[in-house]
Amino acid sequence: MRSLFRAVLRSRAVIAGVVAVLPALAIPLAAPATSASANEVVVGGAPTSTDQQPWxxxxxxxxxxxxxxxxxxxxxxxxxxxxxxxxxxxxxxxxxxxxxxxxxxxxxxxxxxxxxxxxxxxxxxxxxxxxxxxxxxxxxxxxxxxxxxxxxxxxxxxxPMAQPSDSADYAPGTQAQVYGWGDTTGHGDYATSLRTAPVTIFSDTTCEKAYPGGGDGTYESSTMLCAGAQGGGKDACQGDSGGPLVVAGRLVGLVSWGNGCALADYPGVYTRVSAVASLVAQHM
Known part of the structure; x- marks a missing residue:
């Protein structure tokens, strides 16, 4: 959902080795992002493999x-x-x-x-x-x-999934990795091979300021966290929705939504895994 969801409609994508995010509004799958220019999407990422990250x-x-x-x-x-x-x-x-x-x-x-x-x-x-x-x-x-x-x-x-007691795994300033096969430019240029990008988890205050409510969605700290890079440039994008945000070998977030891809003032928003871990456990 990046300003639409980030499935290949809204899924997030890993751009140039960095993951780019889709907007919070739902867009048709396979639709390219339109709010980010090529130099605003994920850059600085790197290829990786499912041999290294089989999950x-x-x-x-x-x-x-x-x-x-x-x-x-x-x-x-x-x-x-x-x-x-x-x-x-x-x-x-x-x-x-x-x-x-x-x-x-x-x-x-x-x-x-x-x-x-x-x-x-x-x-x-x-x-x-x-x-x-x-x-x-x-x-x-x-x-x-x-x-x-x-x-x-x-x-x-x-x-393993982060639990409510694992607050250090998503504290502001924590370095994380996002993974995906999504859009690498914000213009529908989807990756054929798995990519990863380093991002920083932001404070809830920063996330709430970016998404106070409206067409893109509303940041709710109880169920969400956000991450990106200061000044933009690293993010998830269309096609990456549902993919992992990982800290120290533990799943802390799922690519969910955002405004554009890798924009300076609009970090990617993720489902806070610690908040839904008990729900997931009920269906395991």
């Missing part, structure tokens, strides 16, 4: 988004042997084009595929999906969904 996975549908990038439109994160988390807005009618995800018969979870143009890894069917009924598309609060797989992922392919 970074993707959602894809060729019938909906085309075959060139395995149909990828959102990111996701494995947090258990059969449990994957992503953004609730990735399962919206706007994103999927259907009211029920079962109707998108080729919807798959892409695991172990660094390069989306390759055939490496696996494409797994979804056994079940729980979309947070408390998700508020007006404020973007509660933007989380839980995917259950039919069989277990390989050992070590999941990452």
């Amino acid at each position: 970074v996975v993707a959602l894809g549908s060729r019938s909906r988004f085309g075959a060139s990038r395995s149909g990828q439109f959102c990111g996701a994160v494995a947090v258990g042997p059969r449990t994957v988390v992503t953004a609730a807005h990735c399962f919206s009618t706007e994103a999927l084009g259907v009211s029920d995800w079962h109707q998108l018969t080729d919807l798959r979870l892409i695991v172990g595929r660094t390069d989306l143009t390759s055939t490496s890894g696996e494409e797994l069917p979804l056994a079940d999906v729980w979309v947070n009924p408390a998700f508020d598309p007006t404020t973007n609060a509660g933007d989380v969904a839980v995917i259950t797989l039919g069989h277990s992922l390989p050992s070590g392919a999941s990452i």
Whole structure:
């Protein structure tokens, strides 16, 4: 949701090695960001691989988004042997084009595929999906969904979630990494291979000032955190929605929304994982 969600409609993307974020308003999947120019999106990032981060996975549908990038439109994160988390807005009618995800018969979870143009890894069917009924598309609060797989992922392919007691993992000034296959320029230039970018977690005061409420959404510290770079230049973008924000080997955020991509005064907003960890646990 970056000023629209950040799924490939709104998903966030990793730009030039740095992740770029979509706006808080929902935009059509696969639609390029229009509020950020090429030099305002993520720069300074670097390529990485699912060998190094096996818990970074993707959602894809060729019938909906085309075959060139395995149909990828959102990111996701494995947090258990059969449990994957992503953004609730990735399962919206706007994103999927259907009211029920079962109707998108080729919807798959892409695991172990660094390069989306390759055939490496696996494409797994979804056994079940729980979309947070408390998700508020007006404020973007509660933007989380839980995917259950039919069989277990390989050992070590999941990452632990931050808990309410892990406040040091998302304190202001903490350095984090964001991952994704999203837009790398803000103009619909989607990455084919996984990228990562370093960002800094900002204070709630800074985030509230950037998003006091309105068309982009409303920053709510109880369920959100925001991150970026002073002066802009590093962020998530369209196509990165649902992807991970990680600190010291622990999942602290899920790419959710923002205004433009990598803009100086508008950091990316993430679902605060510690606030939804208990909800996720109920569906593991």
